[in-house]
Amino acid sequence: LTNWLGGQGTASYGVSFEWSVEEMGVPGAVTVVNSHRSEFYLKSLTLEDVPGHGRVHFVCNSWVYPSEYYQKDRIFFSNQPYLPKQTPPSLAAHRADELENLRGTGQRRRLEEWDRVYDYDVYNDLGEPDKGADHVRPILGGTPEYPYPRRGRTGRPPSSSDPNTESRLPLYESLSIYVPRDERFSDIKMSDSVAYALKSIFQFLAPEFRALFHETPGEFDCINDVLRLYEDGIKISSGSLLDRIREKIPSETIRELLRSDGEGALKFPVPLVIQEDKTAWRSDEEFGREMLAGINPVLICRLREFPHTSKLDPEIYGDQSSRISEDHIRGSLDGMTIAEAIESNKLFILDHHDSLMPHLRRINTTATKTYATRTILYLMKDGILKPVAIELSLPAAQGDHHGAVSSVYTPAKDGIAASLWQLAKAYVAVNDSGYHQLICHW
Incomplete structure (x- = not known):
């Protein structure tokens, strides 16, 4: 890029070179060497009129730093996917080198902004031993028995008092933590x-x-x-x-x-949802939309049986089957029976019951209180997913083996029933957030 002087903005450059397809084949990768003093963002590279092939496109979308910062030249592969066994031999070695570079060496070192390391590390930053014994916390993950949870490697220095514990940044400096440059916000x-x-x-x-x-x-x-x-x-x-x-x-x-x-x-x-109407967040339509657009949409499953059953061991947890009955949801199915709605793929469930119930008694001994929830949703003719019943459950006071004590709530617009319905939806959101943070994230 002989005419590139740096600066902001988008620019296109043309490069010409000779290539013999007969001798060298169709280009599958290109190396990029930055001999300038500043990094630049390479969006794409396109080879036009490759003999016998036409256009070859390379999607790059990556920052390229001056070559002195890299041990190996940056390489970009054409927009042609291959299964491992189908990768051309001439590309296989380059693919392996690139994968090794992205994985990192596993060594704990300071990671710089030009590094491209997507490596994992154990949770060894939960405590702050430099503050004293009361702030020491165990390391989570990294053992043969418990390899998880794990987090992205950050390259922060170890604590002074414990080399196995990674130091933590003050909250106001947390945005300077290492993230590969290509993943950082603009x-x-x-x-x-x-x-x-x-x-x-x-x-x-x-x-x-x-x-x-x-x-x-x-x-x-x-x-x-x-x-x-x-x-x-x-x-x-x-x-x-x-x-x-x-x-x-x-x-x-x-x-x-x-x-x-x-x-x-x-x-x-x-928030956009309340800019026009301060009560819009209360609607069942918005509740369903936020569930789909939120943090755990893949947990929503098609309802295959009714009533829904639990997979918890009945010898330990007793009867944990759902208490949602046909009477609770019959009036919300546009005239269909439950069997017809299930057959037509119209009923779905967000089930946090089995995940929460074994821990619920312990959770509720703290200042935080919650229920284990099951939510039945109906896919309406206009494509909107709406909740039609929510079950809130607690472990029986006599002991876990006595099963669950459950209450079922259905949509209501007025009076105490409407307030209880809003509260039930709030507990579903609490379950969804907690599951995401403690299970999906980890």
Whole structure:
């Protein structure tokens, strides 16, 4: 790229060279050497008029740093997938080298922004032993018996007091943790992300947040308290708090966070779903949409049996079968019977019952309380997925082997029944979030 001078913006460059298909075959990979002093983002590379083949396209979408930072030249493969046994021999060695480079060596070292290491590590950063014995935590994963959970390798230095424990970054420096450059947000996206994320940093704003919770410390008193986060924002005092934030966060982000009218308030961005109607989030249609567009859509399964049964051992947990009956959902099936709805692939289930029930008694001994949930959903004629019944279950007070104590809730629009239906949907969302964080993530 003899005319490239760096800078921002998108540009296309032409390169000509000689190639003999008869002697060398169809190009399957290209090496890129950056002899400039700055990195550049390579979106794609296209070879036109390859003899006997036509166009060969290479999808790159990668940052290429100056060659001095790499032990091997960057290589990009054509947009032609192969099974391992079908990979041309001339490409196989390059594919193996590239895979080895991406996996990394497994050694704990500082990872730089030009590294392209997608490696795993054990959870050895849960504690902070440098703060004392009370802050020591065990290492999770990495043993033959328990190889999981595992996380992405970050290259942070070890703790001073325990070389097997990786040090942790302060919350306000967490965005500088190693992530392969190709996976990082763009500058604009990162600025937006930081601006929105900072609005939830309770460590900085704990006193101001506590002022929101008048009657029930640590909880919102009513739905209007939530809406005020978007309408009025959070008043914060100037001084050391703002100084600490300004030391770590770019000024552009601070301008995004702080109002310009001098009141010193942090305002959350209003979610699109309530910009036009503050009650839109309460609808069953929105509940189904968020479930599909959310964190665990692959857990939604087609209902194959009714009533739904549990896979928990009945000798240990007793009868855990679903208490949702035909009477609960018959009126929500557009005139179909349950058998017809199942046969027509119209009924689905989000089942967190078996995952939560073995741990529920222990969870509910803490300040946090929840239920194990099952949600039956119906696919309507217009393609909208709506909940038609939610089952909330607790272990029997007499012991686990006595089975579950369950209540079933169905859609309602008025009175106490409507409030209980909203509460049931909230517990489903709690289950969904917890399952995602503790099981899907790990």
